[in-house]
Amino acid sequence: MSRLEELPLRPELRGRTPYGAPQLPAKYRLNTNENPHPLPPELLADLGEALRHAALELNRYPDRDALDLRRDLAAYLTRTSGEPVDAAQVWAANGSNEILQQVLQTFGGAGRRALGFTPSYSMHPIISAGTGTTWVDGHRRADFTIDPDAAAAQVWEVAPDVVFVTSPNNPTGTAVALDTVAALYEATAGVVVVDEAYAEFARTGTASALTLLPGRPRLVVSRTMSKAFGMAGLRLGYLAADPAVVDALQLVRLPYHLSSLTQAAARTALAHTDALLATVDAVRAERDRIVAALPGMGLTSVPSDANFVLVGRFADARAAWQALLDRDVLVRDVGIPGWLRVTAGTAEETDAFLTALGEVAPDHR
Numbered sequence: 001m002s003r004l005e006e007l008p009l010r011p012e013l014r015g016r017t018p019y020g021a022p023q024l025p026a027k028y029r030l031n032t033n034e035n036p037h038p039l040p041p042e043l044l045a046d047l048g049e050a051l052r053h054a055a056l057e058l059n060r061y062p063d064r065d066a067l068d069l070r071r072d073l074a075a076y077l078t079r080t081s082g083e084p085v086d087a088a089q090v091w092a093a094n095g096s097n098e099i100l101q102q103v104l105q106t107f108g109g110a111g112r113r114a115l116g117f118t119p120s121y122s123m124h125p126i127i128s129a130g131t132g133t134t135w136v137d138g139h140r141r142a143d144f145t146i147d148p149d150a151a152a153a154q155v156w157e158v159a160p161d162v163v164f165v166t167s168p169n170n171p172t173g174t175a176v177a178l179d180t181v182a183a184l185y186e187a188t189a190g191v192v193v194v195d196e197a198y199a200e201f202a203r204t205g206t207a208s209a210l211t212l213l214p215g216r217p218r219l220v221v222s223r224t225m226s227k228a229f230g231m232a233g234l235r236l237g238y239l240a241a242d243p244a245v246v247d248a249l250q251l252v253r254l255p256y257h258l259s260s261l262t263q264a265a266a267r268t269a270l271a272h273t274d275a276l277l278a279t280v281d282a283v284r285a286e287r288d289r290i291v292a293a294l295p296g297m298g299l300t301s302v303p304s305d306a307n308f309v310l311v312g313r314f315a316d317a318r319a320a321w322q323a324l325l326d327r328d329v330l331v332r333d334v335g336i337p338g339w340l341r342v343t344a345g346t347a348e349e350t351d352a353f354l355t356a357l358g359e360v361a362p363d364h365r
Ligand code: PMP
Pocket: 032, 033, 094, 095, 096, 097, 098, 121, 166, 170, 195, 197, 198, 223, 224, 225, 226, 232, 235, 236, 237
């Protein structure tokens, strides 16, 4: 086998490593922000039936426009945000990563720039590189919040074609104020993507950027069924935007990108929305339990609207990560000195994490 460097690789991919959390064996895997709750049995039964039915037509290509699914997603967004969203405003793909890739293929690309406020979701710069889009790091305050004036000034100066705002932000957890999103929108002629993968976990009083859509044709709100819906294995992400944005994405999407099995499974899951989202409150309670326990251990956290908590400060985050793993608890070292990210899940997982952290903290803070 030849080495990677010997291949005629695109220059912007040279020296890069593939994205991915370490998939290490551990009893408590709290490193990828999944929902650990099992799917409701009624949903599993309906999935079996829906997939069997869809399988009868597997000799045919799926609905290329995924219209029924987009209608269901629009109804879900309308119901949960109070903002009327129409199927023509919704687009779906294999995970929100593919949604983001399609957005960059459409509005980024060679000779164009994307800007996002780091630390944030590390796939944003990676998908940018993959689509030939130049990445620019936006600045945050020391407490990881975005200063709206400074951010708008930077966006104005850089003039990016795509601006990413992750809200709630991964890996820090805090949602971004809608005023900040609106200010960034005003500061750019490009597309503003609000990545709301964790929106359902937000603390009360945190509004979705969906409410900003009217009158903002360059605003895109992306969502996923991987987190709150607990269906990371399904690979279903979606966006809401002006119908013209959805039309534009048709220029780059692969024909029949969303299999008929995926469409059928996603629609079945959406029919069980209430049962699936019943776990969200429980996960939030575990998140808040983690947050509340930290000061007693001489640790702190960043305010979280998500299903994870950024915990600090450790003298050496890597050493603390290893010490937790030695106790069978796998969390995520996101590369921010002094901090580790832990996913909030079941009460049992919280107990295991807090017990391990209680042992680790005295030697590592
Ligand atoms: N956006 C953010 C902020 C995320 O954290 C993730 C998953 N970790 C995604 C998007 C992608 O999720 P998916 O492709 O599973 O929808």
